[in-house]
Amino acid sequence: MEIRTLMAKKQSLMEKAMAAAKKVITKPVAKKPVAKKPVAKKPVAKKPVAKKPETKQHKQYQVKENEKYMCKSQISHFRKILNEWKLELSNDIERTVSHMQTDITAYADPNDRASQESDMALELRNRDRERRLVKKINSTLGNIEQKEYGFCNACGEEIGLNRLLARPTATLCIDCKTLEEIKERQQAK
Ligand SMILES: [Zn+2]
Numbered sequence: 001m002e003i004r005t006l007m008a009k010k011q012s013l014m015e016k017a018m019a020a021a022k023k024v025i026t027k028p029v030a031k032k033p034v035a036k037k038p039v040a041k042k043p044v045a046k047k048p049v050a051k052k053p054e055t056k057q058h059k060q061y062q063v064k065e066n067e068k069y070m071c072k073s074q075i076s077h078f079r080k081i082l083n084e085w086k087l088e089l090s091n092d093i094e095r096t097v098s099h100m101q102t103d104i105t106a107y108a109d110p111n112d113r114a115s116q117e118s119d120m121a122l123e124l125r126n127r128d129r130e131r132r133l134v135k136k137i138n139s140t141l142g143n144i145e146q147k148e149y150g151f152c153n154a155c156g157e158e159i160g161l162n163r164l165l166a167r168p169t170a171t172l173c174i175d176c177k178t179l180e181e182i183k184e185r186q187q188a189k
Helices: 002-030 032-040 047-055 072-102 110-145 161-166 174-188
Strands: none
Touching: 072 110
């Protein structure tokens, strides 16, 4: 008798433990929409591509000996880089718009719908960023035509070839940029 009650107790404890374990196991399943996100977030996988442009690896530039800063060949290199970059971004923007137009599917599952909507919101934010970048590229191309390209907007010093190759749209030298960021951070506080 006693053993039986012990066994019963043990069993009920086991059941409890199993139920608890099941709960733990089922939790991620219940979180389906979250777990699913990486799959639904396909356009997000694109994000690095969309985001990359800002720190895009541009074509290298071979500096010749005795070459002057912002000489003709440097200027034409940057003009080329900026135009190619702009074209790439514009194609990207167009592609998304047509992709979104054909991809508006009505999901029965509200979770799917929600994740599709957040994907789209993200996509739109990315496109918005790209559109702003295109604007920036255009104004940079304008600077090139005005022969103002390559010099800091704040102090007038050379921005430097290396910085420009990494960030062709830079309008501030690294010192002024750093200063600006510090000021921004202080204002944000
Ligand atoms: Zn400066």
